[in-house]
Amino acid sequence: MSDTANLNAELFRQLSYIADDETYMKKALNFIKKLAMQKEAEAEATENASHLLSKEEALASFDQACKELKENLEGNLTFKSLEEALNEL
Incomplete structure (x- = not known):
């Protein structure tokens, strides 16, 4: 199994522990959204830097x-x- 597949499995396993608690699920979702925005910003910065x-x-x-x-x-x-x-x- 690849590292990504292992990480996905672990993420879903951890989410399953909090799946019945709406407050914790919202916190997890907000954190993941922040990570996604950070990744997008970094990708954009990298793309802009390549033009400099x-x-x-x-x-x-x-x-x-x-x-x-x-x-x-x-x-x-x-x-x-x-x-x-x-x-x-």
Whole structure:
């Protein structure tokens, strides 16, 4: 039997001890709901974090932008106009 199956069996076994008491069942249900909300929040936070750049990636991107700006100011690189960039989209 897998660990998950064992945990499910144990959960139902423990719930069976309190199944005849509405107060304890409500407490158990509220706690499980809180756990489910916590899991959902953690999953959402993980998903949002995966879209963020790492510190190294952000610094490398900023460094590249600074180099390109310097080249533009020196006349070695020309930027597209806003209209040209928007037309590409």
